[in-house]
Amino acid sequence: MCLRGPARRTPGPAFALAVTAIVIGAFSASTGAQVRTTYGDGVAGLLQKLQALRTTASILYIAAHPDDEDSALIARLTRGDHARTAYLSLNRGEGGQNIIGPELFEALGVIRTEELLQARALDGGQQFFTRAFDYGFSKTLAEAQAKWNEDAILGDVVRTIRMFRPLVVAARFSGTPADGHGQHQFAGYITPLAFEAAADPARFPEQLAEGLRPWQAKKLYQGQTFRDTGVEYPLEVDTGRYDPTLGRSYFEIAMQGRSQHKSQQMGVLELRGRQASRLRLLESHVAPAGSTDESLFDGIDTSVPGLGRIVDLPREVLRAELQVVEQASRRAMRDFDALAPSVVAPALAEGLAAVRVARRALGGAAVDDQVKFDVDFLLAHKAEQFEAALVQATGLVVDALADRETVVPGGTVGVVVNAFAPETSPVRLLGGVVEAPPAWRVDPAPGLTVGPRGRFAFFREVADLSESFRVTVPLDAPPTTPYWLRGPRDGDMFAWTSELPQNLPFGLPPVVGVVDAEVAGVRFTARQPVEFRFADRIRGELRRNLNVVPAVSVEVSPELDVIPLADAGTARPVAVRLVSHATRPLKGVVRLGVPDGWRVEPADAAFTLPSRDDGTAVEFLVTPPRGAATGRHHLRAEAEVAGTRFSQTLRPIAYPHIQTHRMYVPATVTAQLVDLRVAPVRVGYVMGSGDAVPEAIRRMGLDVTMLDAETLATGDLSDYDTIVVGVRASQTRPDFVANHGRLLSYVEGGGTLIVQYQQNDYVERGLPPFPAEMATRVTDETAPVTVLEAFHPAFNFPNRIVPVDWDGWVQERNLYAFSSFDERYLPLLETADPGEPAQRGGQVVATIGDGHYVYTSYSWFRELPAGVPGAYRLFANLLSLPRAED
Numbered sequence: 001m002c003l004r005g006p007a008r009r010t011p012g013p014a015f016a017l018a019v020t021a022i023v024i025g026a027f028s029a030s031t032g033a034q035v036r037t038t039y040g041d042g043v044a045g046l047l048q049k050l051q052a053l054r055t056t057a058s059i060l061y062i063a064a065h066p067d068d069e070d071s072a073l074i075a076r077l078t079r080g081d082h083a084r085t086a087y088l089s090l091n092r093g094e095g096g097q098n099i100i101g102p103e104l105f106e107a108l109g110v111i112r113t114e115e116l117l118q119a120r121a122l123d124g125g126q127q128f129f130t131r132a133f134d135y136g137f138s139k140t141l142a143e144a145q146a147k148w149n150e151d152a153i154l155g156d157v158v159r160t161i162r163m164f165r166p167l168v169v170a171a172r173f174s175g176t177p178a179d180g181h182g183q184h185q186f187a188g189y190i191t192p193l194a195f196e197a198a199a200d201p202a203r204f205p206e207q208l209a210e211g212l213r214p215w216q217a218k219k220l221y222q223g224q225t226f227r228d229t230g231v232e233y234p235l236e237v238d239t240g241r242y243d244p245t246l247g248r249s250y251f252e253i254a255m256q257g258r259s260q261h262k263s264q265q266m267g268v269l270e271l272r273g274r275q276a277s278r279l280r281l282l283e284s285h286v287a288p289a290g291s292t293d294e295s296l297f298d299g300i301d302t303s304v305p306g307l308g309r310i311v312d313l314p315r316e317v318l319r320a321e322l323q324v325v326e327q328a329s330r331r332a333m334r335d336f337d338a339l340a341p342s343v344v345a346p347a348l349a350e351g352l353a354a355v356r357v358a359r360r361a362l363g364g365a366a367v368d369d370q371v372k373f374d375v376d377f378l379l380a381h382k383a384e385q386f387e388a389a390l391v392q393a394t395g396l397v398v399d400a401l402a403d404r405e406t407v408v409p410g411g412t413v414g415v416v417v418n419a420f421a422p423e424t425s426p427v428r429l430l431g432g433v434v435e436a437p438p439a440w441r442v443d444p445a446p447g448l449t450v451g452p453r454g455r456f457a458f459f460r461e462v463a464d465l466s467e468s469f470r471v472t473v474p475l476d477a478p479p480t481t482p483y484w485l486r487g488p489r490d491g492d493m494f495a496w497t498s499e500l501p502q503n504l505p506f507g508l509p510p511v512v513g514v515v516d517a518e519v520a521g522v523r524f525t526a527r528q529p530v531e532f533r534f535a536d537r538i539r540g541e542l543r544r545n546l547n548v549v550p551a552v553s554v555e556v557s558p559e560l561d562v563i564p565l566a567d568a569g570t571a572r573p574v575a576v577r578l579v580s581h582a583t584r585p586l587k588g589v590v591r592l593g594v595p596d597g598w599r600v601e602p603a604d605a606a607f608t609l610p611s612r613d614d615g616t617a618v619e620f621l622v623t624p625p626r627g628a629a630t631g632r633h634h635l636r637a638e639a640e641v642a643g644t645r646f647s648q649t650l651r652p653i654a655y656p657h658i659q660t661h662r663m664y665v666p667a668t669v670t671a672q673l674v675d676l677r678v679a680p681v682r683v684g685y686v687m688g689s690g691d692a693v694p695e696a697i698r699r700m701g702l703d704v705t706m707l708d709a710e711t712l713a714t715g716d717l718s719d720y721d722t723i724v725v726g727v728r729a730s731q732t733r734p735d736f737v738a739n740h741g742r743l744l745s746y747v748e749g750g751g752t753l754i755v756q757y758q759q760n761d762y763v764e765r766g767l768p769p770f771p772a773e774m775a776t777r778v779t780d781e782t783a784p785v786t787v788l789e790a791f792h793p794a795f796n797f798p799n800r801i802v803p804v805d806w807d808g809w810v811q812e813r814n815l816y817a818f819s820s821f822d823e824r825y826l827p828l829l830e831t832a833d834p835g836e837p838a839q840r841g842g843q844v845v846a847t848i849g850d851g852h853y854v855y856t857s858y859s860w861f862r863e864l865p866a867g868v869p870g871a872y873r874l875f876a877n878l879l880s881l882p883r884a885e886d
Helices: 014-028 042-052 071-080 105-123 141-147 150-164 182-197 205-209 250-258 319-335 341-363 369-393 693-699 709-714 734-738 740-748 869-879
Strands: 058-063 084-089 126-129 168-171 219-223 235-238 276-284 397-402 412-420 428-435 441-444 465-472 512-519 522-529 531-536 540-545 552-557 560-564 572-580 586-593 599-601 604-609 615-623 631-641 644-646 648-653 661-666 668-674 683-686 704-706 722-725 752-756 772-778 785-787 814-821 829-831 843-848 851-856
Touching: 042 319, 042 341, 042 369, 058 071, 058 150, 058 182, 071 084, 071 105, 071 235, 071 250, 071 276, 084 105, 084 150, 105 126, 105 250, 105 648, 105 661, 126 150, 141 182, 150 182, 150 205, 168 182, 182 219, 182 276, 319 341, 341 369, 341 512, 341 522, 369 522, 397 512, 397 522, 397 531, 412 428, 412 512, 428 465, 552 586, 552 631, 552 644, 552 648, 560 572, 560 693, 572 586, 572 604, 572 631, 586 615, 604 615, 668 869, 683 693, 693 704, 693 869, 709 734, 709 740, 722 740, 722 869, 734 740, 740 752, 740 843, 740 851, 752 869, 814 843
Parallel strands: 058 084, 058 168, 084 126, 168 219, 560 668, 683 704, 683 722, 722 752, 752 851
Antiparallel strands: 219 276, 235 276, 397 412, 412 465, 428 512, 441 465, 512 522, 531 540, 552 572, 572 615, 586 604, 586 631, 599 615, 631 644, 631 668, 648 661, 772 814, 785 829, 843 851
16 A cells, blocks of 8 residues: 655655645645536647646736636636636625525625636636625725725735746736726736735735745736726737637637626627737836737746746756756657557656656755745646646546545545556556545545445446545534635635635545556656545436535524514514434434523423434424514524534535535524514515525515416416515516516506516516616615605505614615616615715606506615515515505
């Protein structure tokens, strides 16, 4: 059996080991994409790897959000120029809308992180982030600077530059109002500051203590902005070029990646023909000011023999060693045969050995430590490239499979490390191991198998090497969750600590299968994160990352309870559901903690969970005291099993196009006492892209009927006093568009139709009853709101609206308001962002026949799930409009 990976590696300078681990980790963090790409597979992938061996080109692209990046440029640089390329997004897009489901805020950020990884799997780039939370749309740089800790974000960008150590940095934005979104402006503003600060050892010295070193990128560019500002971008990069190795142009590949942003409804055409990305040079340490570049790397020697010149290595140091590396990579390209790819393996083995020799020689060279660090970083990466090329050339495939997807603390999971190689391959397999964190135990388990199950059980894989293990998880192992969500947010910033994998998309896989191999006397390794593999009857083979989960998940229902003051003193049910994730039987007790003065029955309850995935529920009756004041109260559920307490709810985030992740939130009921009344109206709901407004209406004590396509087309809509249309229904519900005429007839007959925010297509299709144009928005959630029609029922029945009802709103006031509208609409509210004209199209009402049409772009889909008291009172009044005149 082979030794563990780090012990096998040829040692370089000690101070470079930490950075080498970061380089390897960043590549590992991009694995696990659900989208299957062929661009890096087979002989096409091998040819790209061989071409990449001969360059040290690298670039870091910086912007604000998922989808801001110039993915065509990334595809061209990575797949075409074979440069090491990465995209740094300041945030994960938590403040946007979600067209595919109900997830918002942190959960949406997990989805969009995954969607970026799907795009990078196609275009070949890497992905990084800062700790910034996307607080929503903003209009100015000043607002972004007020929301985000500028020094912390600058430090995160500097850390990324020092980790990735690019030769070129490119900003997507200019840092001016021409960028539009305030967060775009912030990204353009911060990039030049980070470009300079990353090279200064006096800036962010704590990063040097972590093992990083300063880095001076050679050039800084800025890409063409979304708006035409008259600024010239003289450098044009052809992204529409057809690549015969890949069978597509780089722009086509990029647009395939763009379509992975499914939560943003960003499916696009994969256009062929001439396309270009344009940039302008902002700063250069290799060319005089005003010089004109023909490529991003003009003036930089990106050849392997020129590696030393990048970092001021004396010319005579490593000259011979680097020439051997270059000759080996040249020979591999010369020998390449698409029908016999393994013929390049000896040359690759020679090149890998030469890189190791160069690293040893560097360790003994009399050069500055900073220079030594920089050179060893580049050599370590080159060694990884040679190993990856060797794996592909020899046809070596490593599969590390677990016998289950989840394991609890103290539990064990079976793992099999298999290696496959063609009969004609020159590779010699030496052994396989499992690498795990230090506190985890890995034991050999001869005879253990992890094979097909169910109707496929008669199929068997015959591996050329197979090693089996039992992996035991320590009792104190934390649940697997996105690392930036381990603690609460600090305002609009995530809390990061140095022990977290800062800047990476997700944490590194805890358990990895490693196979030791040899070609021509040169040893190398192939690594594969441990995964759970299963077959979906429709989609086929799927894989999931191995996750640690708690033995018991505790879930409360409702998570938010809006209690009218009139109901204080009346018992309300709270269900606590318990689910086992352990393979052994569990017995315990569950309790529900309530505030002082509240009553709960029973005080506790025993439960039994016989096996994994078994669940049970306990109902408690909770009574708030009579005379209780308005405000927010918390009820906390807790289960206890054999002295261990569990109080977290597991929330899976799973969609077909992304890897599954698990978030954890406290098992807490938020009880919001509100001075709230609502008329007894019958409510129908047309769900749009997905929101939690129907649940909010039910919290008011009203029944809600979800209206399907058949009901909209043929049902008796007069059964409902009020029909509410969910957000973005005009984009996601063709039946809503097709039957909009029936809905307006329903209004004419006396019904009330409340349309929540839609996007521009709503007015472009002529769906409003009278002409209107879009769109304006008020992004300041604290912006003053003026009631224009003080005596309108919307502000008087059954709740008298007062200024405090506009307090405590989250993220924004409204979005996609009418910017102009027909005089037959009556505007009800006026608001504005600071320094902007008053907006009156955020909520308008029109009388049509005997009924009411309301277009309201106020962000009910955010405020109601957040339990904002005034939002409930305001929306209750809208629902109650049919009874206002009774």
